[in-house]
Amino acid sequence: MKKISKDKLPQLWDRLAQQATLYLPVEEDGVVNFAPWKEGAAVNLDVINTVVPPKQMVLPQSENYLHFRVDGGKLDLEPVDVDGPYVIFGARPCDVAAIAIIDKLFLDEPCDTLYKERREKGTIISLGCNEPEETCFCTAFELEPAFSPDADVSAWDMGEYLLWKAQGEKGEALTKKMEDLLEDAGADAEKAVESLRNNVASKEAAATKEYGWNAQGVKDALEDKFDSEIWDKLYRRCLGCGVCTYICPTCHCFDVQDFSRGQEGLRFRCWDSCMFGDFTLMAHGENPRPTQKERVRQRFMHKLLYYPSNFDVYACVGCGRCVRKCPVSIDITQVIKEVGGVK
C-alpha cells in the first residue's frame, strides 16, 4: 500500500499525462465531467459522480471506425485505428463496476475488438467514496461504495493524503513508474482503509436502509410483470428524451451511421437510446415499440431482467444519476420497490 500527499497530486497528474491522455473530474461552469488534464485544470475530487460517467472513455459518444471512398462503382474501405493509451483518475467504484458489467457483453463472443482495444489501452485509478449522496443506492446491488475490485489502482481520500493500492499488472506497472512520487503507507494503512470501507458502506446502507432494501429480488419479481399496469402509470410523464440512458454508466446501446463528404466518408458508431421513438422503427414503418410505454418498460426490463438472465449481473450499479437528472423524476428505486423487487 502506498500513499501520496494531496499537494503532490498535480505532479502525479503531469507525470501520468506524459505517457497517456489523463482523464480526471474537471469542473467547468459548475459541471464536473471527465476531461483531459492540463496545467491549472479545475480538478474536483469531492463531487461523488460526474454528470457523464467514465463509460465515455471505453464507449465514446461517437467513434469513427471505418473510412470509405466511393468512386463510381468502386469501393475502398480502410479501418480507422483506436487512439492512444489513456488513464482515468478518480473513477468512483460504481462507475468502475459499470464498466466491468458492460465488459461482459462487449467481450463476449463475437468479441467487439474496438471496445476490447480501448479497454486494453486504458488504466483505471478508482477513488473510493467517503460519503454517500442521497440518491446513491449501490449497496442495494451489493456493491461497495469505497472499494472497486475491477480497478487497476484503488485510491482512498484520507483528508491530507490519498492511499494508493495497485491491483493487477497494469496497476503494479503504473505504481512502479510513479514510485518516486509515492511513499510507503505504513502498517496501519490497511486497517484505516478497512474502517473507511465499513464506515461508508454502513452509512449508505443506513441511508438505503431508510428505504430498507436490497434489490437482489427484482429479477424474479419482474419475470411476470411484462403486462403489469405499473408501466401504464409510469410512462405517461416520460418526455422520451435520452438523459437517463446517456448518463447511465451501464447503458451501452449504440447506432451505426455514415458521415459523407462527397466521395469520401466515415462510418461511426454513436450512442443511441431505447427511449427515442425511432430506436426500433423499421424502414417499412412498423415499430415493435410504438409508444413510450413499451420504451420505458424496455429500459427497466433490460437492466433488471434481460441483462441479468444473459450475463447474471444486474445492469444497474445504483449511482443515482438517472434519479437526479430525469426531468420528471422517473426513479428506478421506486420501480424496483413497486414491482416487489425488494428483499
Next chain:
Amino acid sequence: MSVNAEQQAFEPLIVVFGCNWCSYAGGDLAGTSRMTYPPNVRVIRVPCSSRVNPNFVLRAFQRGADGVVVAGCHPGDCHYVTGNYYARRRLSALRRFLEFIGVEPERFEVHWISGSEGAKFARVMEEVTEKIRALGPNRKMRDVR
C-alpha cells in the same frame, strides 16, 4: 510565406442564394453585359429570398463557406408579393443571432438586387469577396471531418 502573402493566396469561398426573379436575373444580366465579378462566388438559385432556410446558411458554413450572401428583390418588388418581407425579419434575426454565437456579421449578408441591377450584382460580389478575403478563412462552424 508572409502573412500578407498568405492572405493574398487565400481564395474565399462565397455561397450566394440568389432569388430567381430578381437577383439571379441580375447576375445573368451582369454576365450578358460582360461585367466581371470574382469567381469565388457560387450562386444557388432559389425561388425567393424567403425560401432560404437557416439550415442552408449553416450547412454552407459547415461545408467550408467563408461567406454567405442572400440576394433577393427589393422590398415591394417580390414576385410573391410578401416573400422578402418575411425574409427581411427572419434573416435579420438570424444575422444577429450568428453574431451572438461568435460568427463575424460580415460573413452573412443580405442584399436587395433587382433583375436590372447587373452592375450592382457584380459590385456586391466584388465587395463581399474583398471583405471576406480580409477577414480570412472561416474556422468557426466548419465541420472538420
Next chain:
Amino acid sequence: MKQLNDTIKQVAAQSLSRGDVDLVIGWQKGDLWWQSYPAFVENEQDTASLTWDPFCVANLSRYLLEEQEGKNKVAIFVKGCDALGLNQLLQDKRVDREKVYLYGIPCDGLVDHRKLEAEGFKWLSEVRKEGKELVLVGRNGEQKVNARDYMYDKCLTCRYPNPVAYDQMLGEAVEAQPEERFASVKELEEMSADERFTYWANQFSRCIRCFACRNVCPACSCRECIFDIPEPRWLGKAKELSEDQFYHIIRAYHVAGRCVDCGECTRVCPVDLPLQELNRKFIKDINELYGEYDAGVDPETEAPLVTYNTNDPAAFPES
C-alpha cells in the same frame, strides 16, 4: 402554500366525481424531498396523491399533445409560466382550448433543490413555503431560510407569476418582482466575436444530444421534428462541435418569436447549458427590431416572425 395543497385535491376530486373531466394532470410527490413530478389522475380516490409544494416546477401543458386525444375534457394545473406555454400551444393550433379546463395557480417562485444541496442542505424530509421563507425539515429539526435565495433563476426573472389563461384561479394574485432578464445576454454581447465563439463552443461541446431541451419545450411541438427526419438528414448523430452548433442554433431559431421564456430547457439540461439565454437573445433582438412582444400572453396575436410590416427595419444595410 398548505391551503393550496388542499384546494388542489378538492377541485380535482370534484371535477372528476362530477364527470366534468376525464383526466386531471397535476403533480405528485416522489420518495425524495425534492421529487414532485407530473401525475395523471383519472379517478376520484387517486386525487389524494395530488400535491402543491415548492418543487412542482414541471410544465404540464405539453402533455396535452398526447392526452387530449380521445377525451372530451382534461383539467390541468398551470402556473404563470405553464399558462404562457399553454397559450403558445393554442397559438400553434396544437391544443384544442375546448378540451382543456385550466386551474390557475399564482406562483411566487419555486425552489431549485440543487441550490439547497450546494449549501449543504441534504437528507431533508420536507420543505414547506411559509410566506417569504422556506421551512427545511431535516434529521435534526427545522430551519428557516429566505426563499428567494434558493429559487430557480428563471423564477427570479419571472414577469407573469399570475397565469394569463385560466378557467378557475386557485389563489390570490402575487406581485411580480422580476430581475433584469437580459443581464447575461448583454454581458455576452459586450464580448468580442472570438470570445463569444469560444464561450458558446465550450458550452455546446458539453451537450450530450439527449434532446431533453426539445422534448420539454412548449414551443417545440412539431408532429415530426426536423432532426428526426431521416431524409434529408440535417443533423448527424456524431458528437461533433459543428453538429452541436447546428442543433442549438436551429432549435433556438425554430422557437424564435414563439419561446415564452419559461426556462424549462435550462432546468432539464443535464449538463447545465444556459439554453434560455439563446432564446432570450432572439427575444431581445425581436423586441428591438419589431416591437415588444411576449409570446404566450395572447394566443390571438401573430408571432413576430410569422408576420411583417412593409416598413420593417433590417439588421443589415439596405441599399
Next chain:
Amino acid sequence: MAVINPLLPQVAKIVDIKQETPNIKTYRVVSPDGGKPFEHIPGQCAMISVPPVGEALFSITSSPTQQEYMEFSIVKTGSVTDFLHEIEPEFEIGIRGPYGNGFPIDMFKGKDILFIGGGIGLAPLRSLINYCLDTRDDFGKIDIVYGARTPDDMIQKEEIFKVWPKAPNTEVHLTVDNEWEGWEGRVGFVPQCVEEICFAPDNRIAVTCGPPIMIKFVLQGLEKLGFTPEQIITTLELRMKCGVGKCGRCNIGDKYVCKDGPVFTYAELLNLPPEY
C-alpha cells in the same frame, strides 16, 4: 489470425441483378477474387453495406451448396434499399456476416417438411429449400406453399414454376390473394390454402416466413391441423444495426433476433414477451 472487428465490412461485388417484381430485385454477390464472400448455413443473414447511405441486414437466399455466389432478394423500402435498387451490376458493396443462428438442419433430417411462404417471405426459406433439394435423401416429402398478392409479386418464378415441381417427392402449391386475369391456379390467402390442403402433422416440420398478418393466421391454422409449437419454425425481422448482439436494439425479451434468432420455433416465441 487476429480477431477482426465484427463491424468491419469486406468489399464484395454485385455481378448480377434480376428484377423479380416491381419492387423486389435479387442480387448475386461475389468476393472480389470470385466465389462466395464467406460460408453460411441456411437461414443466416448478412449485413450489406452501401456507404455513404448505410447498412442493412438481409437473409441470404442462396443455399450454402451454391459455391460461386451469394444471393439476396431485396424489397425497395428504405434509404439503403432505395440505393440498392438504383445501382447496376459490377457495383462494389461492403458485406459482413454470416449472422444469426440459421435453421436447425438436424431437426429436419428424415422428416417431411412443409414450407409456407408469403411474398418476400420466400427469400429466407429458399436457402433451406434448395439446400434440402441438393441433399435430397436426408429429408422426407417436401411441400412448398407460396402465395403473393398477384402473380407478378411472386419471386424466383423460374424455380417455383419449373424447377421445384420437378424435384423428387416435392409438391409446390401456389396461390394468389384474389382473382387475377390470366391466373388459373389456386386463389386465396396462404393460411386458407394450408388448411384446405390439410397437411398431416406427424413426422413433419412446418417452416413459415412472411408478413406478420400471414404468420398469425398460419400459426393458428397449423395448430388446428395438430402441429405442436415445437414443430413450427419461423424467422423474425426487427431493426438490426450491429448484427452481433451488442447494439441492444433487436431484443425480444432477453433474446437478440440478430444473434439468438432470426430463426425461432413457435414454442420459443410463446415464452418471449409479445414485442415483435
